[in-house]
Amino acid sequence: MDEARLRSLTPGVLAVLVRRGADFAAAEDAVQDALVEAVRVWPADPPRDPKGWLVTVAWRRFLDAARADTTRRRREERVDREPPPGPAPGADDTLWLYFLCAHPALTPSSAVALTLRAVGGLTTRQIAGAYLVPEATMAQRISRAKRTVSGVRLDRPGDVSTVLRVLYLVFNEGYSGDLDLAAEAIRLTRQLADAVDHPEVAGLLALMLLHHARRAARTAPDGSLVPLAEQDRRRWDTRAIAEGVRILQTALARDRLGEYQAQAAIAALHADAPTAAETDWVQIVEWYDELARLTDSPVVRLNRAVAVGEADGPRAGLTALAALDESLPRHTAVAAYLHERDGDPATAARLYAEAARKASNLAERDHLTRQAARLNAQKDR
Amino acid sequence: MAKYLLLKHYRGAPAPVNDVPMDQWTPEEISDHMRYMNDFAARLEGTGEFVDGQALAPEGTFVRYDGEGRPPVTDGPFAETKDLIAGWMIIDVDSYERAVELAGELSAAPGAGGKPIHEWLELRPFLVCPPTITE
Numbered sequence: 001m002d003e004a005r006l007r008s009l010t011p012g013v014l015a016v017l018v019r020r021g022a023d024f025a026a027a028e029d030a031v032q033d034a035l036v037e038a039v040r041v042w043p044a045d046p047p048r049d050p051k052g053w054l055v056t057v058a059w060r061r062f063l064d065a066a067r068a069d070t071t072r073r074r075r076e077e078r079v080d081r082e083p084p085p086g087p088a089p090g091a092d093d094t095l096w097l098y099f100l101c102a103h104p105a106l107t108p109s110s111a112v113a114l115t116l117r118a119v120g121g122l123t124t125r126q127i128a129g130a131y132l133v134p135e136a137t138m139a140q141r142i143s144r145a146k147r148t149v150s151g152v153r154l155d156r157p158g159d160v161s162t163v164l165r166v167l168y169l170v171f172n173e174g175y176s177g178d179l180d181l182a183a184e185a186i187r188l189t190r191q192l193a194d195a196v197d198h199p200e201v202a203g204l205l206a207l208m209l210l211h212h213a214r215r216a217a218r219t220a221p222d223g224s225l226v227p228l229a230e231q232d233r234r235r236w237d238t239r240a241i242a243e244g245v246r247i248l249q250t251a252l253a254r255d256r257l258g259e260y261q262a263q264a265a266i267a268a269l270h271a272d273a274p275t276a277a278e279t280d281w282v283q284i285v286e287w288y289d290e291l292a293r294l295t296d297s298p299v300v301r302l303n304r305a306v307a308v309g310e311a312d313g314p315r316a317g318l319t320a321l322a323a324l325d326e327s328l329p330r331h332t333a334v335a336a337y338l339h340e341r342d343g344d345p346a347t348a349a350r351l352y353a354e355a356a357r358k359a360s361n362l363a364e365r366d367h368l369t370r371q372a373a374r375l376n377a378q379k380d381r
Numbered sequence: 382m383a384k385y386l387l388l389k390h391y392r393g394a395p396a397p398v399n400d401v402p403m404d405q406w407t408p409e410e411i412s413d414h415m416r417y418m419n420d421f422a423a424r425l426e427g428t429g430e431f432v433d434g435q436a437l438a439p440e441g442t443f444v445r446y447d448g449e450g451r452p453p454v455t456d457g458p459f460a461e462t463k464d465l466i467a468g469w470m471i472i473d474v475d476s477y478e479r480a481v482e483l484a485g486e487l488s489a490a491p492g493a494g495g496k497p498i499h500e501w502l503e504l505r506p507f508l509v510c511p512p513t514i515t516e
Contacts, residue, residue: 222412223419353404357439370411372404 004187006038006050007121011191013054014118015093022062024100025146026069028118030062035121094119094195099158102166103149110145111166117142120188122179130179160196164204164260167192171208182212193247202251203261209244210267213237225367229276241271262291281311298328306334314342332358333368340375349375384432384473385480387487388503391439393464398499399492406493417490425472425483436468480504 010031017027034057038050047053101115113131116122128138171185189205217231226232248264266287273279288304291297301324309317317338324331336351352372359365403411425431443457470487474480484502492498 222416224412224415349404353402356404360438362436366411366415369403370408373406373408373411376405377407 003039006035006042008187008191009051009054010035010121011094011097011119012051013058015097016055017058017062019093020059022059022066023150025143025150026062026065027058028146030058030065031121032117032123033061034058036123094191098163098192098195100149100152101145102158102163103152104159104162105148105152106145108166108169110141110148111162112169113138113142114145114149115166115188116170116184118146119191120184122184126179130181160198160201163192164200168204168260171211182208182215186212199251199254199256200258200260202247203258203264206244206248206251207260207264207267209240209247210264210271213240213244213271219363223363224370225363227367228270233274236271241268244268245271257290257294259291259294262287262294266291279310281307285311298325302328302331302334306337309338309341314338318342329358329360330355333364336368336371340371345375345379349379382473382475383477383480383509384471384507386503386505386507387470387472387480387484388505389467389469389500390503391465391467392462393466394501394503397488397492397501399494399496400498401493403492410491410493410495413491413495418487421487421490422470430472430474430479430483432471432473434468434470437466439465439467477506480506 013034014027014031017030018024022030031054034054037057038054042050097119098115101118102111106114113127116127116130117124124139124142125135127142128135131138167185167189170188171182186205186208189201189208193201193205213236214228214231216237217233217235218226220226244264245268248261248268251261252265266284269280269284269287285304285307288300288307291300292304302321305317305320305324308320318335321331321335321338326332332351333355336348336355339351340348349372352368352375356365356368356372359368403414406414422431422434440458442455443459444453444455447454472480472483474483481504484504488500488502489497490500
């Protein structure tokens, strides 16, 4: 059994322990121990019933720890302050766990870490490595998060949008370490889509698949960014695109539009164009209008200005841009791009250099510096 | 072993020999520069001397405490700030001589015209734990 399949058993095993009366924090520790044990023992001696094996080992670990803990607690006389036994998971254990780990009482970084550990079955070391923080820092973050949600009773169904935000963060704001956070986010969103029938869950899954499909084409061999228009589309993953489009179409047919479906629709239109020149920018602008209506996000309006620049020409794009706050991230980069398309390389070069100074990540900074350099080099010729 | 901080400055270091801003280089020169920097870090990882490397955005904020119950005061960025750090690399090496040798190599990263930048890097030793045996 590969590691991802092993980890996919985590939520179910954890839920069994909680249903038997273990409190969430202790149960989660016990399941982690069982996973580590499984990685050690299974290669030589694979169990016939992997989940049953994990439940047995985790439960034993939990009882051992609880016994040791009871002794210590008596000594410390703090039995009264312990929260009551954890909530009994409802019909759908997996869903219950997603809601708990994305609980609004948690900060986004805590919710991300807890989701990756308790739902994803990753070790603290793996999560720390993925977010480039020391393992002790991540361990502390996770244990605080567990304390925060330990007394939470989920008697009402949670708001699925909080879960989606956490999964979106995992997908979008990871580093590229040994652990593939984007793939992990897709796995967790897929698992969520199996547990709950909701068009926005499908929308987010489609969005992830459509963006992930372009991954190989997104960076050059030297690590520099390749913009969408210049990507080698033969390197896009057509299977992921087909799956994303299919999931999106099913979701859209239910006529309950949300921001993730709208974003996925834009990604799908890009994926659908055989060449950058054949992109259906008019439809993309319409989707940005929908998205702006749904979210009222200034970032959406900035992206819309780019689309307008493609659909109606760079002048129209610059007009749309002029209505937006100049302090928006990437505003200067968009202005540079539109001025270049408008036939003003000198202004574009100056703005690209300025945008590079404002960039919030190295890949983007390098890319923008290269754009300025490209235009300056042409000017010198 | 001793840890050293190699500091790269946006502003505040003496002017390098090959002093051309990066957006005036050719795209190939930028690629060559990036490759040199990545190779350098990868080589130090290979020798077990690399600890950390980070880049900083050019603009930041000054913050200070403003008394009980009041929000912190923020100010800046200040155009007149003389010293502006661009990033750092932390190395763990056997000697000061080795640290100087590595800083020299990093400073030789190619810039405009494919020629070394000769950028001034600041080399700062970390203050360390006291040794057990002192006599």
